[in-house]
Amino acid sequence: MAAGGNNRSRLLLVLLLVTSLFLITLDLRGVSITKNSRTATQSFLAPIQRGVSDLFSPVGNFFSDVKNFGKTKAELKDLKKENAKLREKVIFNKDTLGELTKLKSVLDLAGRGNYKVVSARVIGKGSASTFSQTITIDAGSNDGIKKDMTVIGEFGLVGVVKSATSTSAIVLLMNDPTFRIGVRIARSQSIGVLMGEGDNIYTLQLLDPSGSIEKDDVLLSLGSDNNKPFVPGVPVGYVKSVKNTSATLTQEAIVGSYSNLGSLGVVSVIISSANGGPKDALIPKPMPTPTTTIYVTQPPEPATSTPSATPTSTTTPQKAKN
Amino acid sequence: MNWSRAGFSALIFLFFFIVQESAVSKINFPISGFSIYLCAVLGLMSLEDRFGAIALGFIGGFILDLSPSSDSPFGKWAFILTIVGYLFSRNRESIGDFTERPLAFVLFVTAGATVTLTIFLLGGVILGENNGAFLVNIRTIFGNAIWTLLFSSILLPGLIKLRRFTLTSRERI
Numbered sequence: 001m002a003a004g005g006n007n008r009s010r011l012l013l014v015l016l017l018v019t020s021l022f023l024i025t026l027d028l029r030g031v032s033i034t035k036n037s038r039t040a041t042q043s044f045l046a047p048i049q050r051g052v053s054d055l056f057s058p059v060g061n062f063f064s065d066v067k068n069f070g071k072t073k074a075e076l077k078d079l080k081k082e083n084a085k086l087r088e089k090v091i092f093n094k095d096t097l098g099e100l101t102k103l104k105s106v107l108d109l110a111g112r113g114n115y116k117v118v119s120a121r122v123i124g125k126g127s128a129s130t131f132s133q134t135i136t137i138d139a140g141s142n143d144g145i146k147k148d149m150t151v152i153g154e155f156g157l158v159g160v161v162k163s164a165t166s167t168s169a170i171v172l173l174m175n176d177p178t179f180r181i182g183v184r185i186a187r188s189q190s191i192g193v194l195m196g197e198g199d200n201i202y203t204l205q206l207l208d209p210s211g212s213i214e215k216d217d218v219l220l221s222l223g224s225d226n227n228k229p230f231v232p233g234v235p236v237g238y239v240k241s242v243k244n245t246s247a248t249l250t251q252e253a254i255v256g257s258y259s260n261l262g263s264l265g266v267v268s269v270i271i272s273s274a275n276g277g278p279k280d281a282l283i284p285k286p287m288p289t290p291t292t293t294i295y296v297t298q299p300p301e302p303a304t305s306t307p308s309a310t311p312t313s314t315t316t317p318q319k320a321k322n
Numbered sequence: 323m324n325w326s327r328a329g330f331s332a333l334i335f336l337f338f339f340i341v342q343e344s345a346v347s348k349i350n351f352p353i354s355g356f357s358i359y360l361c362a363v364l365g366l367m368s369l370e371d372r373f374g375a376i377a378l379g380f381i382g383g384f385i386l387d388l389s390p391s392s393d394s395p396f397g398k399w400a401f402i403l404t405i406v407g408y409l410f411s412r413n414r415e416s417i418g419d420f421t422e423r424p425l426a427f428v429l430f431v432t433a434g435a436t437v438t439l440t441i442f443l444l445g446g447v448i449l450g451e452n453n454g455a456f457l458v459n460i461r462t463i464f465g466n467a468i469w470t471l472l473f474s475s476i477l478l479p480g481l482i483k484l485r486r487f488t489l490t491s492r493e494r495i
């Protein structure tokens with residue numbers, strides 16, 4: 001009996017492994033049944049994700065909030081008393097305000113680049129077990145979104161549309177290991193390929209061996225044929241460090257992204273771009289450094305000619321001497 | 323394992339798949355994410371005999387292949403979880419009944435999740451996929467193992483109870 005059971009199990013194992021390999025072969029050959037099944041799942045999941053997104057938005061960052069809880073415990077206690085009645089409203093307002101701020105920034109970037117965009121909320125993230133970095137947005141082909149469209153955030157590139165249903169779309173984030181984009185260094189105009197590494201670190205490989213690359217160089221997207229998948233001129237990132245390896249033919253650099261892919265609330269999908277792109281118009285401007293001006297004034301000499309402890313007038317040192 | 327149990331298990335998997343895709347994935351876990359789906363699949367698989375574990379592995383993998391966020395070829399998860407189902411059933415026979423040894427059960431599922439993700443990565447290498455930075459992958463597997471260890475102790479007793487509904491009176495004895 002046991003031998004019979006083992007044979008039955010072995011037969012099932014072989015049968016199911018062959019079926020799996022058959023499915024893999026079909027998928028790698030581009031058979032639409034397997035692709036459509038994922039699109040159908042996405043259509044099914046999108047309304048649920050949308051509903052859960054509203055409920056889950058305060059819970060999403062639970063762990064990071066807990067980490068900082070000890071620091072502000074006393075402060076929180078006072079605030080809790082004060083805001084008990086208004087807490088629900090405040091959370092809602094904060095959420096809306098955060099989304100509005102991000103949306104404003106995204107639209108500002110899109111406006112400067114003369115891009116025609118469709119903005120959408122992020123309603124889902126890719127599962128950790130799939131090792132791929134994706135997000136789900138609540139706009140789809142009904143809004144004009146198609147596969148291979150550039151997606152931008154408030155500070156620059158976010159990713160590319162991987163697939164779209166009528167009401168939702170999956171965006172492949174730029175930190176996905178399979179993500180590749182042609183980039184141009186704004187300063188030297190050297191071109192290269194930027195690769196995602198699965199984290200917030202990216203690798204830039206210059207195509208030209210004699211190309212110049214320096215720390216803090218700004219990278220812009222090079223653009224693709226008919227603007228698909230990438231429109232030109234979108235800020236992608238900045239050079240964090242240049243790799244000094246004599247073993248490679250071309251230069252490599254570690255790149256940081258302008259977009260914080262961990263906290264995406266609102267993104268925009270570029271539907272169309274002005275001819276020729278925005279050139280270098282979207283290069284992020286350096287933040288002005290605040291400077292403090294200090295005026296030194298000498299206190300007036302009192303009648304007794306003893307110096308005063310506090311400055312009382314704004315007379316200049318020259319005048320005081322006189 | 324009969325058809326009704328396979329169908330019921332598939333429904334449980336589907337439920338956890340929806341929970342994973344719509345809720346759990348949205349939580350920013352420290353270190354790395356947690357797959358409640360893998361935890362549930364491996365938990366149910368480890369309670370089955372060899373035939374059942376292989377069948378459930380395939381069903382669980384097939385549902386995971388439907389994940390819209392997945393970049394791997396369709397059928398890869400079915401292939402991997404079928405193999406894991408077989409490996410599970412082989413090793414499970416030497417451990418005995420899990421329902422009476424909760425700690426062994428939790429550790430077995432955690433180890434299973436780690437092995438599954440490792441095989442998934444190795445499968446990707448064989449298929450020529452780009453898996454990204456090595457350290458990031460290690461962190462993902464390590465993070466998932468920690469969260470599975472923590473959450474499976476809460477999840478698995480419920481799964482055992484759920485499974486009891488699908489057993490025939492003869493199987494319960």
